[in-house]
Every structure is written in structure tokens, then in C-alpha cells.
Amino acid sequence: MWTLSGFSDEISPELAEQASLLGELGLSYLEFRSAWGTNVLDLDDEQLTRAKDLLDAHGLRVSSIGSPIGKIFLDEDFDAHLDRARHAVDVAHRFDAPYIRVFSFFMRPGTDPDHARDEVLRRMRALADVAERGGVVLLHENEKEIYGDLPRRCVDLLESVGSPNLRAAWDAANFVQVGVRPFTEGYAALRPHLEYVQIKDAHLADGEVCAAGRGDGEVAETIRALREDGFDGFFSLEPHLSQAHSFGGFSGPELFTEAWQAFTALLKEEGIEHR
Numbered sequence: 020m021w022t023l024s025g026f027s028d029e030i031s032p033e034l035a036e037q038a039s040l041l042g043e044l045g046l047s048y049l050e051f052r053s054a055w056g057t058n059v060l061d062l063d064d065e066q067l068t069r070a071k072d073l074l075d076a077h078g079l080r081v082s083s084i085g086s087p088i089g090k091i092f093l094d095e096d097f098d099a100h101l102d103r104a105r106h107a108v109d110v111a112h113r114f115d116a117p118y119i120r121v122f123s124f125f126m127r128p129g130t131d132p133d134h135a136r137d138e139v140l141r142r143m144r145a146l147a148d149v150a151e152r153g154g155v156v157l158l159h160e161n162e163k164e165i166y167g168d169l170p171r172r173c174v175d176l177l178e179s180v181g182s183p184n185l186r187a188a189w190d191a192a193n194f195v196q197v198g199v200r201p202f203t204e205g206y207a208a209l210r211p212h213l214e215y216v217q218i219k220d221a222h223l224a225d226g227e228v229c230a231a232g233r234g235d236g237e238v239a240e241t242i243r244a245l246r247e248d249g250f251d252g253f254f255s256l257e258p259h260l261s262q263a264h265s266f267g268g269f270s271g272p273e274l275f276t277e278a279w280q281a282f283t284a285l286l287k288e289e290g291i292e293h294r
Contacts (some may be wrong), residue, residue, distance in 0.1 A: 020276030021286070021293045024048035024082035025256035025279070029270040034070055038077040040272050044279050047078065047294065050255045051114060052085030060107055067113060074114075075284055083158060083215065083254045088146065089122030089165070092280040093130075097145075104146055108153035118215060118253075119190060121146060123176055124169040132166045135156045139166040140179050147182035154209055158188035158215045168197045170205030177212045186214035192221035192259070198271050202237035206244060216245070216254045218282050224250045228259045228268075230281035239285055247289055254293075256282065 020060050026261055027037035027049040034054040036084075051059050054070050062070065086107045091100055123139055126132050143159075150157045159167055167173045177187060187209055194201040200223075220234035221227060221280070231238045258278035259268030270278065282293065286293050 021251065021291060022048060022082070022253050023256070023279075023283075023293050024050050024253050025086055025193070025275070026050045026052050028053040028085075029256075029258055029268060030272050030275045034073055036272075038073060040275065041079060042077055044276065045294075046099070046279075048080050048253065049074075050083045050085045050120070050257075051081045051116070058087060058108060059084055060088075060103060067110065071114060073081045078197065081111075081116040082255060083118035083120055084111045084114070084116050086121050087122070088157075089124055089143075089159075092127055093135055094127070098140055101145060101149065103152075104149045106156055106277060108149060111155050112153070116155070118156050118158050119166075120160055122160055122162050123158055123165050123172075125164055126166065132168070132172060136175070140176065143176060143180050143185065144182075147180050147185045150184035151182060154204065155184065156214065157185045159185060160188040160217065161193050162192055163193060163197050168193075169199060170194070170208055173205075174208045187212040188215040188217055189213050189241070190217040190219065190257070191238055192219040192234070193242065195221040195223055195235050196226040200235065200237060202240040202244070208239060210244075210248070213250070213253040215252055216241075217257045218278070219257050219259055220253055230258065230260065230278050232281055232285045234238075238282075239289070242285060242291065243289055246289065254282070 030037045112291040154169050161173050167176050191201040202265050218231050220229050220231045220236040256278050258270040259271040260274035
């Protein structure tokens with residue numbers, strides 16, 4: 020049985036409103052990216068305690084910390100960022116979250132990502148070391164304008180670092196936005212590394228994000244293949260149906276619900292049970 024989660028800050032900045040709608044939709048997990056308009060890694064101790072108490076009161080657990088680790092340029096200070104990664108591990112422990120989402124660094128305009136490979140791998144190895152010591156798993160999200168944008172670079176990154184604590188988070192819409200047909204061009208190579216699935220879709224023609232199954236993200240083909248090879252993990256709704264930017268997105272309650280309905284309808288069509 021597959022487990023649904025979601026970036027609940029796309030519902031509302033207010034954590035109580037996030038929790039309320041998740042309960043109405045029957046979700047027991049969320050991907051914790053922000054609350055009260057503040058990124059999870061920037062919440063102070065009092066806010067983290069308040070968040071934990073609120074989630075506990077609603078019977079909600081955290082599937083992953085939706086961190087921005089790795090969303091800096093390669094020429095920015097990495098030591099400070101590594102400290103931030105260590106803090107992310109502490110936050111993950113506080114919420115009993117097994118995963119932390121990460122990225123493989125922004126490229127400056129005009130930079131060939133392949134030429135940045137050695138420095139990216141050095142930094143990702145250091146992040147993996149932090150995860151290994153902390154007993155959590157980092158989920159590398161493919162994202163436009165970072166090193167790991169295309170399937171081949173994602174595979175190179177994961178295989179070259181070679182850590183069981185660095186795995187792949189699959190985002191079909193992000194692949195579409197860099198001109199990739201996700202299932203056709205990326206699934207076979209990335210499947211051995213795939214740990215977690217983020218649910219949003221997009222159109223190849225203009226990169227516009229849409230609900231799952233309504234674009235070119237080959238979502239139905241992907242979930243069909245995952246079912247056939249026995250995948251059992253999290254599927255996290257990240258709709259981006261109203262706003263999208265480099266550090267997140269927003270949908271609002273109605274569009275978040277629409278995204279949930281679209282994906283659960285696909286699961287029903289495929290005869291896939293979820294919780």
C-alpha cells in the first residue's frame with residue numbers, strides 16, 4: 020500500500036490550516052517545508068515545539084523535511100551551508116522524519132553543469148557524510164538550473180557519491196521543464212536509486228505546471244511501472260498550481276484538493292491502494 024504525503028505549506032502559511040485540510044483528505048503525513056511563512060530550517064526552538072505539538076494533536080507525521088539544502092550557487096560559502104545541513108538533521112530527528120530533501124546546487128548563467136561536476140560531487144559527498152552520521156537519508160530532487168537537472172547527471176551524481184544515505188526523489192514536472200520525457204527517458208536509469216516520488220505534472224510546450232495526469236510527465240506510466248516492480252514508499256503532492264518559484268510554490272486549499280483528487284483518481288484507475 021502506497022503512502023500519500025504532501026507539501027502542506029501549499030495549502031496555507033498557517034500550520035493549523037494545513038493540518039486541518041490534510042485531515043479532511045485523509046492524509047496522515049506531510050512534507051514539512053514551512054510554517055507561518057518561515058522555512059522549516061529557520062523556525063526557532065519555540066516554533067519547532069509549537070509545530071510538533073500541533074502535528075501530534077492532529078495525528079500527523081512528517082515524511083520528509085522539505086529543506087532548501089543545495090539551493091545555493093557553487094561559488095557561495097559551503098561551510099555555512101554544511102552547518103545548515105547539520106541543523107536539518109537535528110530538525111529531522113525532532114520530527115522523526117526519515118528523509119531530508121536536497122538539491123545539487125544552482126549553476127550561474129552560462130555555466131556548463133558538466134564542467135562543475137567535481138565541485139558538485141565534493142559537496143554532495145560532504146552532505147552525504149552528514150546524513151550518514153545523522154542516520155537520515157537525503158533525497159536529491161531533480162530541479163532545473165541545478166547540476167542534477169537531467170536524468171544522466173542525476174544518475175552520475177548518485178552513483179559517484181555512492182552513499183546509501185543519498186537517494187533520488189523523482190519529480191516528473193521538473194524533468195518536463197528541462198525538456199525530458201520522464202518515464203521514457205529517465206525511469207529505467209534512475210529506478211535503482213529511486214526512493215521517493217513527488218507528484219506534479221507539466222506541459223512540454225511551455226513548462227506550465229498542472230495536476231497529475233494532465234500534462235507530459237508520464238505519471239500514469241510511472242506509477243504503473245512502480246507498482247509492477249514492487250515500489251512501496253511515499254508519494255508527496257507538490258502541486259504548484261497557483262504560484263511557483265525557486266524555493267517553493269503555492270496552490271491554496273481548493274487547488275491542493277484538486278491535485279489530490281487528480282492523483283488519487285489515477286491510483287484508482289490503476290487499482291492501487293493508498294493510505
